[in-house]
Amino acid sequence: MGCPAEIIWYKDVGSLRMCDAVVIPGGFSYGDYLRAGAIAARTPVMDVVRDMAEDGVPILGICNGFQVLTESLLLEGALMINEYPKFICKWCTLRVEENESPFTSKFDVGELIRIPIAHKEGRYYHTKEGLERLNASNLIALRYVDENGEPNASANPNGSVENIAGILNESKNVMGLMPHPERACNSLLGSEDGRRMIEGIIEFIKK
Amino acid sequence: MERIIPEEDYEIIRKELGREPNLVEQGCFLNLWSEHCAYRSSSKLLKTLPTQGERVVVGPGEDAAVIRLENDICLVIGMESHNHPSYVDPYSGAATGVGGIVRDILCMGARPIALMDPLYFGNIDNPKNLYLFEHVVAGISDYGNCIGVPVVRGECFFDESYSGNPLVNVVCIGIVKEEKIISSKGRRAGDYVVLIGSTTGRDGLGGASFASRDLSSTPDEDRPSVQIGDPYTEKLIIEATLEAMDRGIVEACKDLGAAGLAGASSEMAAGGGLGIRIFADAVPLREKGLTTYEILLAESQERMIIEVRPENVEEIAEIARKYDIAFGVVGVLTQEKKFVVEHNGEVVVDLPMDLLVGGAPPYDRKARKRTTYTLPSVSTEVSDYRNIILKILSSPNVAFKDWVFRQYDHEVQIRTYVKPGEDCGVLLDPMCEHMIALSCGCNPRHVALNPYEGTKLSIIENSSNLAVVGAEPICIVNCLNFGNPEDEEVYWDFRESVRGLGDGAREIGVPVVGGNVSFYNESEEFGTEVLPTPSIGMVGILPKMRVPSMYLSEGESIVLVGATYDEMLGSEFYECCGVLSESNAPKFRREYVESIKKVREVVRQGIVSSAHDLSIGGLAVGICKMALKCGAEVRIEHDSATLNTLLFSETYGRFVLGVEEEFVDEVLSKTGGQVIGKAGGKRIKINDILLDLSDVQTALSSLTKTMIGDEK
Numbered sequence: 001m002g003c004p005a006e007i008i009w010y011k012d013v014g015s016l017r018m019c020d021a022v023v024i025p026g027g028f029s030y031g032d033y034l035r036a037g038a039i040a041a042r043t044p045v046m047d048v049v050r051d052m053a054e055d056g057v058p059i060l061g062i063c064n065g066f067q068v069l070t071e072s073l074l075l076e077g078a079l080m081i082n083e084y085p086k087f088i089c090k091w092c093t094l095r096v097e098e099n100e101s102p103f104t105s106k107f108d109v110g111e112l113i114r115i116p117i118a119h120k121e122g123r124y125y126h127t128k129e130g131l132e133r134l135n136a137s138n139l140i141a142l143r144y145v146d147e148n149g150e151p152n153a154s155a156n157p158n159g160s161v162e163n164i165a166g167i168l169n170e171s172k173n174v175m176g177l178m179p180h181p182e183r184a185c186n187s188l189l190g191s192e193d194g195r196r197m198i199e200g201i202i203e204f205i206k207k
Numbered sequence: 208m209e210r211i212i213p214e215e216d217y218e219i220i221r222k223e224l225g226r227e228p229n230l231v232e233q234g235c236f237l238n239l240w241s242e243h244c245a246y247r248s249s250s251k252l253l254k255t256l257p258t259q260g261e262r263v264v265v266g267p268g269e270d271a272a273v274i275r276l277e278n279d280i281c282l283v284i285g286m287e288s289h290n291h292p293s294y295v296d297p298y299s300g301a302a303t304g305v306g307g308i309v310r311d312i313l314c315m316g317a318r319p320i321a322l323m324d325p326l327y328f329g330n331i332d333n334p335k336n337l338y339l340f341e342h343v344v345a346g347i348s349d350y351g352n353c354i355g356v357p358v359v360r361g362e363c364f365f366d367e368s369y370s371g372n373p374l375v376n377v378v379c380i381g382i383v384k385e386e387k388i389i390s391s392k393g394r395r396a397g398d399y400v401v402l403i404g405s406t407t408g409r410d411g412l413g414g415a416s417f418a419s420r421d422l423s424s425t426p427d428e429d430r431p432s433v434q435i436g437d438p439y440t441e442k443l444i445i446e447a448t449l450e451a452m453d454r455g456i457v458e459a460c461k462d463l464g465a466a467g468l469a470g471a472s473s474e475m476a477a478g479g480g481l482g483i484r485i486f487a488d489a490v491p492l493r494e495k496g497l498t499t500y501e502i503l504l505a506e507s508q509e510r511m512i513i514e515v516r517p518e519n520v521e522e523i524a525e526i527a528r529k530y531d532i533a534f535g536v537v538g539v540l541t542q543e544k545k546f547v548v549e550h551n552g553e554v555v556v557d558l559p560m561d562l563l564v565g566g567a568p569p570y571d572r573k574a575r576k577r578t579t580y581t582l583p584s585v586s587t588e589v590s591d592y593r594n595i596i597l598k599i600l601s602s603p604n605v606a607f608k609d610w611v612f613r614q615y616d617h618e619v620q621i622r623t624y625v626k627p628g629e630d631c632g633v634l635l636d637p638m639c640e641h642m643i644a645l646s647c648g649c650n651p652r653h654v655a656l657n658p659y660e661g662t663k664l665s666i667i668e669n670s671s672n673l674a675v676v677g678a679e680p681i682c683i684v685n686c687l688n689f690g691n692p693e694d695e696e697v698y699w700d701f702r703e704s705v706r707g708l709g710d711g712a713r714e715i716g717v718p719v720v721g722g723n724v725s726f727y728n729e730s731e732e733f734g735t736e737v738l739p740t741p742s743i744g745m746v747g748i749l750p751k752m753r754v755p756s757m758y759l760s761e762g763e764s765i766v767l768v769g770a771t772y773d774e775m776l777g778s779e780f781y782e783c784c785g786v787l788s789e790s791n792a793p794k795f796r797r798e799y800v801e802s803i804k805k806v807r808e809v810v811r812q813g814i815v816s817s818a819h820d821l822s823i824g825g826l827a828v829g830i831c832k833m834a835l836k837c838g839a840e841v842r843i844e845h846d847s848a849t850l851n852t853l854l855f856s857e858t859y860g861r862f863v864l865g866v867e868e869e870f871v872d873e874v875l876s877k878t879g880g881q882v883i884g885k886a887g888g889k890r891i892k893i894n895d896i897l898l899d900l901s902d903v904q905t906a907l908s909s910l911t912k913t914m915i916g917d918e919k
Contacts, residue, residue, distance in 0.1 A: 011529075028353040031439025084915060087348050087614045118352070118616040183618050188635060188753070 001195075003202045010045045020205040021058040021102075022049060024065030026118070026180055036079065036121040037067030046072050058102045058201050059174045063119055066166075066176030075169055075176045076134065077126035082119070083159025089118040091190060092157055092179060094165050095145040098138045101172040102204035106196035112149055113193035115179040117157060117165075122178040124160035124167070134167060142166035142177055212237045216567070223562050231500045231548070232556050238466035238504055239473065240567035242726055247570045248692040249724045252705040260718035262681050269478075270311040270391045270461060272720035273383070274682045276748060277640055281388065283317035283381040286684035286744045288725040292433045293346075293375040297339045301346030301375050302436035303508050308379040309356060310462030310511060313445055316389035316452050317381030320620055321634060322351055323647040324377050325362040325686075325742045326611075329370030329733070331603065331913065339373050341914070346436070347377075348614040353438035354445065358615035359623050359632035362648030365603045368738045371730030376686040378647055378744035382636065389452060391461040392478030393540045398458055399520055400472060400483065400538035403527050404444045404510040407468070408493035410434050412505050440509040440532060447530040448511055451523055459514035469503040471512050472538055473546045477564035482541040487550035491533035499550040514540065574702050575695035577658075589784065589851060592896045596827050599783050599855070600906035603913075605824045610911045629757045630672040630820055633749070642754075644678035644747040650823065651738035652777035653857070656792035658703035659710075662741045663795045666711030667803070667859045669745035671820035674803045675862065676754040677810035678747030683712055685722035685743050690736035692726045700739040701726075708741060714800055717745075755810055755818040759865040759886035761837045763816055766871070768880035769802045769861035771826065773852045779824045780855035790852075799860025805878045806862050814874055817865030817886075827854040829863050830884075831891055831903050838900060840892045841884030854893070 008016050016022070029040035040046070046068070053059050053074055061069035069075045082088060094115055096107040107113065126134065134140050142165040146155040151163035158178070166177030181194030208227045210217055211234065220228050220236055228236065242248055258266045264281055265273035271285035289304025305322065312319045324347055329336035351358050356379070393400075410433075451457050459479070463471045468490065476483035487502045497505070515523050520536060527534035541547075546563050548556035559566075589595060599605055612627035624642065625633035631646040646669040654661030670680050685708060690697040712719050729736040759765065775781055775790035809815050821829045830841055843853050865886055866874045874880065891898040 027355060028439065028442070031353055031437070031442070033439060086345070087352055087616070089613055089616045089618060116618050118618055120352075180618070183621050186621075186635075189621065189624055 001198060001202060010043060013045050013048050016045060016048050017052070021201050022052060022060070024059070024061040024068050026063030026065060029064055029068060032121070037064060037071040040068045041071035050074060053174050056171065056173050058204055060103055060201065061176040062180055062182065063178055066178055067121060069174065069176045074174050075167060076130055077124055077167065079121050080123045080125050081121050082123050087120040088157055089116065090157060091116045092165070093145050093147060093155065094142045094179060095149050095151065097140050097143055101141065101168050101175060102201050103175045103197050104141055104200065105203065106200040110149070112145065114191040115181055115184045115194055116190065117179045119158070119178055122160070123158045124164040126161060131162060137170060139168045139170065140164055141168050141175055142179070216240060219568065220562070223559065231503065232558055234500045234504050235469045235556060235558065235563060239470055239563055244465050244470060245567040246724060247567055248572050248726060249687070249701070250569050252702055255705065256709045256719040257712050258718050258720060263718055263720060264385065265388065267721050269315065271315050272682065272684070273315060273388055274720060276643070279385040280639055281383050281385050282643070282746060283312045283315045283383055284378065284682060284684055284721060284744070284746060285311040286376065286378045286686050286722050287311070288686045288688060288723055289375045289377070290372065290688060290725050290728055293343055294372050294730070296433040297342035297373070298346040299433055299435050301343040302350035302438070303434045304375055304377050305347055305350045306436050306438070306441050306508050307462065307464050308377050309354065309441065310444070312379045312381040313448055314389065314391055314460040314462050314511060315381070315383065316387045317383035318449060319356045319379050319381045319445070320622060321380050321632070321645060322356055322358045322377060323360040323632070323645055323744055324358055325647045326376070327364045327366070327369045327374035327651065327737070327740055329373070329735070330365055330367055333370060336370055343373060343375055344611050344614055350436050350438045352616040354442045355619045357617045357619045357623055358612065359617050359634065360627055360645045360647060361608070361612060363608050363611055364651060366651060366738060368735050370735045371733035372728050372735060372737060374688045374728060374737060374740055374742070376688070376742045378684060380645070380746065382638070387452065389457055389460050391475055392459055393475045393481045393514055394458045394479055396481055396540050396542040398514045398516055398540050399536050400475065400512050400514055400540065401520065401523055402468070402490060402510060402512050402535050402537045403447060404532055405437060405440050405507055406491045406493040406533045407497065407502060407505050407507045407510070409497065409501055409505055410507050412501060434506050434508045437509050443530040443532050444509055444511055447526050447532060451513065451526050454522065456515055456519040456522055457513050458516065461512050463510040463512065465506065467504045467506050468537070473560065473564050475512060475514065476540055476546070477560050479540070480544070482543045482545040482547070482560050483538050484541055485538045485548040486536070487548055489535040489537045491535050499548060499555045502550070503548065512537070572692055572698045573695045574699035576699055577696040593898060595784060596831065596896065596898065597902060597906045599779050599824050599828060600831055600903060601909035602779055602783055603910045605779055605828055606910040607907045608910065610914045625676060625754060630675050631678070633676055633754060635751070640751065641748040642751055644673050644676050644749055646672035647742065647744045649740060649742050650777070651740045653793050654704065654741060655738045656777050658700045658739050659707040660792065660794050662704040662707030663711035663714070664793055664859050665741060665743045666708070666715060667795065667799045668822055669743050670715055670803050671860065671862065673745060673747035674807040675810065675818035675820050676749060677752065677807055678749040679807060680715060680717045680745050680747045682746050683717055683719045683743060685719065685741055687722065687724045688728050688737060688740040688742060689726055690729050697736070704739055704741045750811065752811070752813065755815050757817065757819050757833060758836045759817045759833045759839060761887040763865035763867060763886040764871045764882050765839060765841060765884040765886060766864040766866050766874055766878070766880040767826070767861065767883045768806060768864065768878045769799070770858070771853055771856050771861065772858045774856050774858045775852065778855055778857045780851070793857055793859055796860065802860045802862065802878070806864070809874050809877050814866065814870035815864050816867055819863050821861040821863065823857060825855040825857050827893065830893060831898065832907070833863060833865065834886060834891050835900060835903060835907070837886055838888040838890045839884055839886045840888055842894055843883055
């Protein structure tokens with residue numbers, strides 16, 4: 001997409017500091033043993049990510065990356081085992097709730113996009129007060145919705161509170177989401193909506 | 208000397224050695240000469256299969272086969288069963304089955320890119336079967352998802368005969384450039400053999416011999432024979448092995464599966480016409496005090512052996528450290544063709560290689576034609592077709608399997624074009640000009656009625672699955688799951704099935720490049736023996752193109768290709784309603800091969816919008832599934848005697864196509880099909896039978912409902 005990207009080995013802490021943006025991808029860090037993201041959140045590399053987040057570097061956590069970010073306390077709330085406690089892989093319709101972050105700038109507020117999910121621990125949870133704060137500060141980025149854009153129970157794949165699929169930190173340079181935007185980059189495979197999330201990051205760092 | 212191997216084998220070995228084999232040596236024979244490892248009941252018959260073809264780069268005999276996809280890009284494919292472990296411990300048994308086949312693909316030098324899982328269970332209204340079903344799927348899901356290899360296609364068949372002894376088969380494919388293919392055959396004496404991956408514990412002890420006998424009615428006592436999976440270590444092994452291969456320091460590679468280190472190391476050496484000296488002290492152990500016997504034969508998972516030149520040992524050790532996996536230099540290949548094991552400063556095992564590997568004499572099994580098929584009880588006449596169709600649609604064999612495949616991350620690695628739930632999976636790889644289509648399964652009821660015809664027809668069924676996306680088959684793999692081969696009728700089933708497999712493959716001109724045989728699939732607990740189940744995996748290729756959906760769209764003409772014969776025996780209709788009249792078992796006809804070709808061609812031409820091949824449940828089920836989104840009105844001409852046949856017969860080689868008006872004439876002339884109706888109308892009407900789409904949807908969701916309750 002016209003921007004050099006590198007895979008950084010997690011023990012190679014030094015070279016991470018040279019990057020302009022960080023994506024913590026999905027997967028099963030440490031096999032999801034103990035609790036998804038819990039062990040990875042306590043590795044030295046996350047100290048660097050924390051510093052970079054403070055410096056305003058865009059950090060995107062996808063699926064397991066989201067779990068790592070909440071476990072690292074870079075994002076609020078927690079991701080629990082799905083309401084129906086099994087893994088679920090399916091395409092979801094999401095409603096974009098804000099567009100003032102590097103990750104969402106390429107979307108319109110209220111726009112419906114198609115991106116797949118694949119997780120067992122993706123049920124977003126936060127306290128009542130926490131949710132009020134997220135809502136008031138406009139930090140909820142994405143919600144699971146039906147084809148009419150309604151965030152109802154039938155569109156909620158995992159029991160997330162308020163159908164939340166993705167959130168931002170207060171300064172909006174850290175985002176976590178359970179859906180996989182990188183899997184929505186080719187219309188033949190289902191959708192190209194995920195591309196715009198990556199385009200947004202690239203545009204932001206080129207400024 | 209204590210004896211742990213059968214008398215006849217013991218005598219052969221004693222004679223060849225000129226001495227009594229010690230206990231550890233006997234353990235090696237017990238496992239390497241087992242049915243599971245040595246194919247003693249099946250090897251003669253398997254030799255009759257066609258294994259050659261212009262695309263075959265590496266045929267049967269290695270850990271997996273290699274088939275040319277295009278130019279220098281090759282497909283690696285293997286298929287395995289993990290039936291016995293999945294009975295004792297469904298979660299771990301199914302999980303480690305995935306792990307094993309993935310390592311088989313890996314050791315050929317390929318990154319594993321997709322899995323298929325054909326599964327067979329007893330009826331889930333029995334709690335034990337429900338437990339087995341739920342935990343087998345969970346095991347596959349947790350393991351496959353964690354290592355990041357998508358399950359893109361499967362089959363799930365329910366029948367009483369699998370009660371207590373489910374069949375868990377798995378196909379894995381990978382992609383490799385031809386110059387990067389690695390062999391499992393040792394290359395030269397003096398090279399070291401290193402072991403990487405997990406440490407070795409007591410788990411899975413003697414699994415090969417365990418899988419070669421009937422399961423006792425007290426499975427809990429066998430629990431140590433079942434391995435525990437560690438998918439995180441598997442993921443690390445995948446990356447570590449691929450990195451070592453990429454650096455060009457892997458001379459040969461083999462995964463540790465059945466018969467553990469003894470099996471893998473002796474087969475690697477024997478494959479290269481060499482011998483090996485094993486240093487048992489160098490094997491990284493999980494706990495202290497393992498005996499030589501345990502070190503050699505434990506089937507601890509997630510372990511590989513790699514042949515390296517002496518100067519590259521340090522480099523591979525460094526890779527193991529990078530990935531935090533265990534490492535040991537456990538052997539050296541030798542010119543002298545012997546299998547020697549040193550432990551605690553003593554030579555514990557000293558055997559001639561040719562005797563240990565390949566020395567097991569095949570069994571001369573007797574076959575007797577099966578005559579015992581009995582028809583199910585007779586039921587009343589059909590009057591309410593609507594209810595019967597809904598009943599068939601809600602049978603677990605027909606209903607949607609989304610409860611299963613939603614648990615598999617079928618999108619990971621980002622190649623999955625056609626998702627699970629359709630007739631076959633299609634993968635789009637940016638490296639390839641072609642797309643890869645995957646299909647699997649068989650209809651065990653049809654095989655039971657006539658193992659020769661039924662197996663041949665499973666080739667037809669899988670080719671039909673590929674044809675609806677325009678794919679041409681390039682290779683076949685199989686798992687032949689049967690009961691006790693010492694039973695003459697079972698052995699007859701097996702013999703006929705292998706004959707059908709070979710002839711079916713020859714009919715479509717595609718080689719059988721790999722597979723395995725699993726005998727003794729029976730349960731004392733339930734008094735069951737599995738239906739003969741020759742599960743097939745088939746891979747096809749197609750040009751990059753937009754492929755037809757399984758679902759009809761408003762306004763399309765509905766075209767039926769292929770004639771329907773009175774072949775109701777073994778049908779889901781008879782299973783649900785009882786036998787209504789004399790009928791026949793499905794039979795192979797050459798016209799099916801022609802129909803498959805014709806359908807493939809019109810699909811490739813891009814003049815077909817939707818396509819589905821007819822299988823279980825027949826035309827009625829096919830129409831209901833295809834019309835689920837927009838409805839359809841279909842009229843089939845019949846006299847009253849044949850309406851049942853036309854609706855429910857499971858004759859093979861038939862397709863339903865949805866075609867835009869402008870292409871109808873061309874499709875009819877090219878396929879010989881007939882227009883039977885039109886898509887649309889938001890309800891399904893077949894002659895005078897009326898079905899609401901919501902009722903059809905509810906019926907097809909029955910399995911999901913059984914498992915979850917309210918549907919999400």
